[in-house]
Amino acid sequence: MMALHGVIPVFKPKGYTSHDIVGKIRRLTGQKKVGHTGTLDPEVEGVLPICLGQATRIAEYVQSFPKRYQGSMMLGISTDTQDQTGQIVEQIPVRNVSEKAIQQVFERFQGVIEQTPPMYSAVKVKGKRLYELARLGKEIDRPKRKVTIYELTYTQIHNDEEYLKIDFDVQCSKGTYIRTLCVDIGLALGYPAHMMSLVRINSGPFHIDDCFTLKELQTVAENGTWETVLYSIDEVLGQFPSLIVSDEDERRVLDGWFLELEPPMISSLVRIYTESGRFCALYRCDKEEAKPEKVFRDVDS
Numbered sequence: 001m002m003a004l005h006g007v008i009p010v011f012k013p014k015g016y017t018s019h020d021i022v023g024k025i026r027r028l029t030g031q032k033k034v035g036h037t038g039t040l041d042p043e044v045e046g047v048l049p050i051c052l053g054q055a056t057r058i059a060e061y062v063q064s065f066p067k068r069y070q071g072s073m074m075l076g077i078s079t080d081t082q083d084q085t086g087q088i089v090e091q092i093p094v095r096n097v098s099e100k101a102i103q104q105v106f107e108r109f110q111g112v113i114e115q116t117p118p119m120y121s122a123v124k125v126k127g128k129r130l131y132e133l134a135r136l137g138k139e140i141d142r143p144k145r146k147v148t149i150y151e152l153t154y155t156q157i158h159n160d161e162e163y164l165k166i167d168f169d170v171q172c173s174k175g176t177y178i179r180t181l182c183v184d185i186g187l188a189l190g191y192p193a194h195m196m197s198l199v200r201i202n203s204g205p206f207h208i209d210d211c212f213t214l215k216e217l218q219t220v221a222e223n224g225t226w227e228t229v230l231y232s233i234d235e236v237l238g239q240f241p242s243l244i245v246s247d248e249d250e251r252r253v254l255d256g257w258f259l260e261l262e263p264p265m266i267s268s269l270v271r272i273y274t275e276s277g278r279f280c281a282l283y284r285c286d287k288e289e290a291k292p293e294k295v296f297r298d299v300d301s
Helices: 016-027 054-063 101-108 130-135 178-189 214-223 247-254
Strands: 008-014 034-036 043-052 069-073 077-079 088-091 111-115 145-159 164-174 193-203 244-245 259-274 279-297
Touching: 008 016, 008 054, 008 214, 016 034, 016 043, 016 214, 043 054, 054 279, 069 130, 069 178, 101 145, 101 178, 111 178, 164 178, 178 193, 244 247, 247 259, 247 279
Parallel strands: 043 193, 077 193, 244 259
Antiparallel strands: 008 043, 034 043, 069 164, 069 193, 077 088, 111 145, 145 164, 259 279
16 A cells, blocks of 8 residues: 555544554554654543654644643542542532632633643653653652643533532643643632543644544545545645745755745745645745755655
8 A cells, every 4th residue: 555644633532542543543554654743641532633654744733733622620629640530639628619710710821821740741851751750659840831821711610519510611732731720720719629521622723523533444444545534734734824836946845945035934834835736845934035844755735
């Protein structure tokens, strides 16, 4: 079978790691060059774009696109992992938390915020994965990181006798820990908290309705109809503007030549096409010239 180049939006179910999904796609497609575009915890489900062939070279861009999640948090109970998989650390019955107070706190967490990565995470500190240290019962200082919360709203509040369950919708930047966001919201409300459930609804250009299940992809593999589920590289990068060069200049682009720009463009990635419509490269513009960032040979547009 010919090598596949493109991106498949996969629906990752609970109970699988992102690496598990990559392994399954490798086996189904029969090709080694496969990668994902951002880790989802095993108990989180939803959109996981999988890159194949030369599309693995754009994983960094897809990973950097904003993501949207829908989930729920429990106010009044904290766990050692900050989510529903961990051991309970603290329980405090929730009293006198109004809907207005919840709304005000949610509004405070929009924009650029700082987060401390949870101990149960894959972040490396001094060469060690945090989760490896956490499993040994160790906790160390972690450097804070800045992330952006573009939108954050609560959608429903469930009040039982002792605790509050809050459903929410959030759009955020790469690197945001939703578990930590739930914990920090709880602290701002004066209570321990943890994330109960989470679904990734959007990742870059892909919505959950665009995704294919593992069962559907098994059928695709049996029928050999990968073209029905594969998004082309340039299609996935559709948020970047395009630039057309003459067919005669195609060879120069494929050889990595700089391009002169008129009018000038500043700090922008552009998709390069030939007059005949062939996508051949991703260039970065810098005033009067564009420099090659990724060149794609033998990839159908």
